[in-house]
Amino acid sequence: xxxxxxxxxxxxxxxxxxxxxxxxxVVPAVDGISLHIDRGEMVGYIGPNGAGKSTTLKMLTGVxxxxxxxxxxxxxxxxxxxxxLALRIGVVFGQRSQLWWDLPLRESFGMLRHxxxxxxxxxxxxxxxxxxxxxxxxxxxxxxxxxSLGQRMRGELTAALLHGxxxxxxxxxxxxxxxxxxxxxxxxxxxxxxxxDVTLVLTTHDLADIERLCExxxxxxxxRVVHDxxxxxxxxxxxxxxxxxxxxERPLPEGFSLPGAILTAVEAGRHRATxxxxxxxxxxxxAALVSAVGVRDLSVLEPDIEDVVARLYTSTDVP
Amino acid sequence: xxxxxxxxxxxxxxxxxxxxYRTSFLVELLGNMGATVFDVxxxxxxxxxxxxxxxxxxxxxxxxxxxxxxxxxxxxxLVGNVDRLKVYVRAGTLDAVLVxxxxxxxxxxxxxxxxxxxxxxxxxxVVLGGALAIxxxxxxxxxxxxxxxxxxxxxxxxxxxxxxxxxMAFWWVDSGEIGAAFTYGGRDFTSYPITVYGPWFRGLxxxxxxxxxxxxxxxxALLGRTDPLGLPALAGYLSPLVALPAVIIAAGVWRTGIRHxxxxxx
Numbered sequence: 001x002x003x004x005x006x007x008x009x010x011x012x013x014x015x016x017x018x019x020x021x022x023x024x025x026v027v028p029a030v031d032g033i034s035l036h037i038d039r040g041e042m043v044g045y046i047g048p049n050g051a052g053k054s055t056t057l058k059m060l061t062g063v064x065x066x067x068x069x070x071x072x073x074x075x076x077x078x079x080x081x082x083x084x085l086a087l088r089i090g091v092v093f094g095q096r097s098q099l100w101w102d103l104p105l106r107e108s109f110g111m112l113r114h115x116x117x118x119x120x121x122x123x124x125x126x127x128x129x130x131x132x133x134x135x136x137x138x139x140x141x142x143x144x145x146x147x148s149l150g151q152r153m154r155g156e157l158t159a160a161l162l163h164g165x166x167x168x169x170x171x172x173x174x175x176x177x178x179x180x181x182x183x184x185x186x187x188x189x190x191x192x193x194x195x196x197d198v199t200l201v202l203t204t205h206d207l208a209d210i211e212r213l214c215e216x217x218x219x220x221x222x223x224r225v226v227h228d229x230x231x232x233x234x235x236x237x238x239x240x241x242x243x244x245x246x247x248x249e250r251p252l253p254e255g256f257s258l259p260g261a262i263l264t265a266v267e268a269g270r271h272r273a274t275x276x277x278x279x280x281x282x283x284x285x286x287a288a289l290v291s292a293v294g295v296r297d298l299s300v301l302e303p304d305i306e307d308v309v310a311r312l313y314t315s316t317d318v319p
Numbered sequence: 320x321x322x323x324x325x326x327x328x329x330x331x332x333x334x335x336x337x338x339x340y341r342t343s344f345l346v347e348l349l350g351n352m353g354a355t356v357f358d359v360x361x362x363x364x365x366x367x368x369x370x371x372x373x374x375x376x377x378x379x380x381x382x383x384x385x386x387x388x389x390x391x392x393x394x395x396x397l398v399g400n401v402d403r404l405k406v407y408v409r410a411g412t413l414d415a416v417l418v419x420x421x422x423x424x425x426x427x428x429x430x431x432x433x434x435x436x437x438x439x440x441x442x443x444x445v446v447l448g449g450a451l452a453i454x455x456x457x458x459x460x461x462x463x464x465x466x467x468x469x470x471x472x473x474x475x476x477x478x479x480x481x482x483x484x485x486x487m488a489f490w491w492v493d494s495g496e497i498g499a500a501f502t503y504g505g506r507d508f509t510s511y512p513i514t515v516y517g518p519w520f521r522g523l524x525x526x527x528x529x530x531x532x533x534x535x536x537x538x539x540a541l542l543g544r545t546d547p548l549g550l551p552a553l554a555g556y557l558s559p560l561v562a563l564p565a566v567i568i569a570a571g572v573w574r575t576g577i578r579h580x581x582x583x584x585x
Contacts, residue, residue, distance in 0.1 A: 011581060058582055063417045065578040079578065086420035098415050102336035114328035115419055117321040143339075 001167060001199045002037040002060065007069035008223075009055050029055040031223030032069070039166075042193040042200040044214030046207070048313045052223040053203040057171050060201070061091050074166055087116060090160030094172035097152065098159050099144045105155045106140045109162060116163035123162055130158040133188050150181030157188065168192070170202035174209055186212045207306055219312060226312065235303050238311060241276040243301045244285060248273060249294025256292070261285040325421055329429040337434055347435035355392060355439040359384055359446055362510060373514035374547055378453045380512060382541065385447030387509040387534035390473020392443035396436040398478035402498065403431055405488035411582050424482070424573055444470070454542060462541055465556060469537040472558035473509075476533055479562070479569035480505060486569075489576035501528075509534045514547055521548075529561040 009030040014022040030052040037043055047053050058064040059071055062078035062085055071078060076085045091098070099108045113123045131137055134154040139147055147155065153173065160168060173189070174182045190213055193200050204210060210217055210231065217234060219227040227234055235241075244261060251270035256263070261275035277285060282300050289295055337344050362384050366377040375383075404427065407413045416426050447470065456462065484498020505524075508516075513525045513535045525531035532554065539546055540555020 055582075058414065061418050063414050064580065064582055082417065083420045083422065086418055089418075091418040093414060096412060096415050098418075100332050100336065102339050103332055107332070107335070111328045111332050115325045115421060117325065117420075 001039045001041075001074065002035070002201070003070070003072045004033050004035045004056075004060075005070040007033045007056070007059060007071050008067045009052070009059060009064060010067045028223050030059070030066075033220070033223070033225055035218065035225065035228065037199060037201065039199055040193075040196040041216060042214045043202070043216045043218060044210035045201060045203040045218050045220070046205070046210065046309065047203075047220040051220045053220060054171055055223075056220070057169055057201070057203060061089060061169055062086070087163065088166050090163070090165035090168040092153075092156045092160045092168070092170045092173050094153070094170075094175040097144070097156065099152070099155055101145050102143055104141045104143055105136065105147075105158075108144065108155070108159060112159055112162050118163050122164065126162050126164060127158065130161060133191065134158060134184065150177050150184075153177060153181065153185060154188075157185065161192075165198065167199040167201065170200070172204055173202060174204060174206050182206070182208075189213055207309060219309070221313065234308055238308050241278065242282070242303055244275045244277055244282055244289075244298065245301065246273055246275075246289055246298040247271060247296040248289075249296055252293055258285050258288050322421065326425060326429055329426060330432060333430060333432050334434065344435060348438050351436050352438035352442055355388060355442050358388060358506075358510060359442075373512045375512040375514070378450070379538065379542060379544075381446065382450040382454055383512055383534045383538045384510045385443070385450040386469050386473065386537055387506060389440070389443035389447045389470040390533065391477050391506040391509075392436070392439040393470060393474035394477035394481060396433060396440055397474070398428060398481045399436070399502075400431040400433050401428060401481050401485040402502075403427075404485045408488045408580065413580060414582055417577075417580075423577060451541075456541055457543055461556075465537055465540060469534070469558055472562040473533045475562040476529070476558070476565050477502065477505065479565035482569040483572050486572045486576040489579045489581075505530055505533075512538075529565070532558045532561040 007030060008028065010026050010028050013025050013027050015025050017023045029050075033052075033056060045053050045056070055064065059066050060073050060078060062082035065079045073085060074088045076088075078085055099105065100111065103111075109123075109127060112118075113120070131140070134157065136154060136158060139151050139155075142151075144152060144155065157173070170189075174185055177185065186209060189200065189202075192198055193213060200213070202209065202213070215230060217227065217229065217231055218225060219234070227237065229237075243264070247268075248271050252266060252273050258275055260278050262278065263273060264276050265274040266272070267274075275285065277300075286295070286298065289298075359381075362380055363377070365372060366380065370376070372380065401424070404413075407416070407427070413423070416423050416430075419426060447466075451466065480501050481498075484501055487498065505528075508524050508530050513521055513531050516525070521531075525535070536546070536550065536554045537556075537558055540552055545552070546554065
């Protein structure tokens with residue numbers, strides 16, 4: 001569905017060097033990305049600010065011309081075949097509106113039907129579905145400029161789907177939304193992805209979006225792919241471990257060690273201990289702990305993806 | 320067919336958006352006409368000082384102004400707003416236009432179509448009509464065709480200049496008012512018989528860039544006057560041939576420009 005081969009985009013920046021002199025500097029925003037995305041996949045695209053996420057998305061949607069490399073979406077070359085491609089993809093830019101500022105949503109949707117040349121019955125069926133799933137009815141007749149951000153985003157999503165796109169690109173779809181709106185958007189996208197007809201590519205800074213929606217996670221930094229795989233694979237690769245937190249019957253002896261786990265913290269007068277689990281199963285460690293000091297209560301915590309990603313962003317040299 | 324309906328929908332949205340602010344629309348409509356009225360008044364005032372300017376009488380000069388302002392007003396309403404492109408380029412809002420299944424330029428023009436400039440067009444054609452009435456024109460089929468074609472060719476010519484100058488924003492976000500020298504400057508240039516200009520200036524604007532063929536030469540052909548500068552009568556009929564390359568160049572520049580679009584962060 002989507003193919004990128006050694007895709008690059010350079011920007012030329014003129015930097016002041018003295019009173020009148022300017023020096024040119026070439027900044028690679030996207031520096032050789034190769035990815036294949038199949039039909040029906042849901043791919044989350046993350047990376048720190050300026051990593052090249054949006055630039056990549058813009059090259060995929062035909063907004064920006066790549067500096068070099070190959071790219072095809074739905075078998076089309078995005079920039080030369082931009083208008084044909086536009087009929088087959090949907091785009092939501094979280095910070096740019098597709099809607100008409102002064103017109104009610106209902107009219108914007110009507111206009112999009114003409115712009116995308118969608119048969120009236122198909123259009124009506126899709127709109128009906130979005131109206132019920134995204135609760136649009138209460139603000140369908142309000143001019144877009146008077147909508148709240150959450151309402152507008154629900155409108156944008158609908159607008160991007162009315163022509164039945166094969167691929168949906170979302171650039172930070174949950175940015176600035178409150179918790180309830182975020183959940184509404186995520187639930188809607190999860191539902192859409194579950195149907196399997198739509199390929200979904202989204203960029204985000206909110207990792208909860210990814211955990212909720214995407215099987216596949218692509219992390220980019222400095223214009224390069226630094227990880228491509230599942231969230232679990234990311235954890236495995238960067239050594240993030242589940243942790244075992246136990247409230248103990250008796251205080252933990254000095255120099256205590258547990259098979260397959262590393263002690264990371266001791267609190268409450270040595271009555272609470274936290275271990276990082278090295279193996280996939282917690283059973284052996286728990287059994288050893290119970291027999292050694294007795295356990296009053298315990299919990300196993302999943303690794304925090306935020307931590308992994310934060311480490312990924314700050315490390316300049318990625319293994 | 321489908322595209323036509325799409326364009327009509329875009330136009331409809333623009334019209335409805337504008338009519339949401341009815342009073343301000345009316346004020347702008349009248350205010351805009353004022354600007355064109357002044358252009359014509361300037362020419363009238365000039366002729367208060369001298370009965371003939373550059374070898375032309377007032378009535379003949381008004382014909383030149385009429386042809387020029389009818390064509391310019393038409394181009395200004397239909398294409399003039401393309402100069403807002405630099406705002407879109409700076410803000411990155413062109414993205415939204417580029418992800419729709421329509422060519423970008425017609426979309427931009429229709430999205431911002433300044434209906435407030437409609438009365439300017441009307442006024443331009445009224446001046447042209449008046450000029451045709453006060454001059455003693457020997458009407459032949461060729462001249463009738465000439466009157467019909469000249470404002471359209473002029474509009475295409477000015478429109479191309481609008482597009483070319485606006486497209487500079489893709490390379491040079493601060494392109495500012497340089498383009499105005501050629502758009503509004505070009506209109507002012509064509510409002511007078513070109514005999515009033517000095518030779519090198521005339522050589523550049525009138526013949527190299529082609530502004531002479533927009534209004535001056537057609538006016539001569541309509542009046543049946545021989546060109547004091549020596550071009551044959553046929554030159555009056557060349558405006559479509561000047562407009563066509565201008566349109567082709569503008570389309571090429573636009574196409575190149577849009578591939579240089581850099582958008583903005585996020």
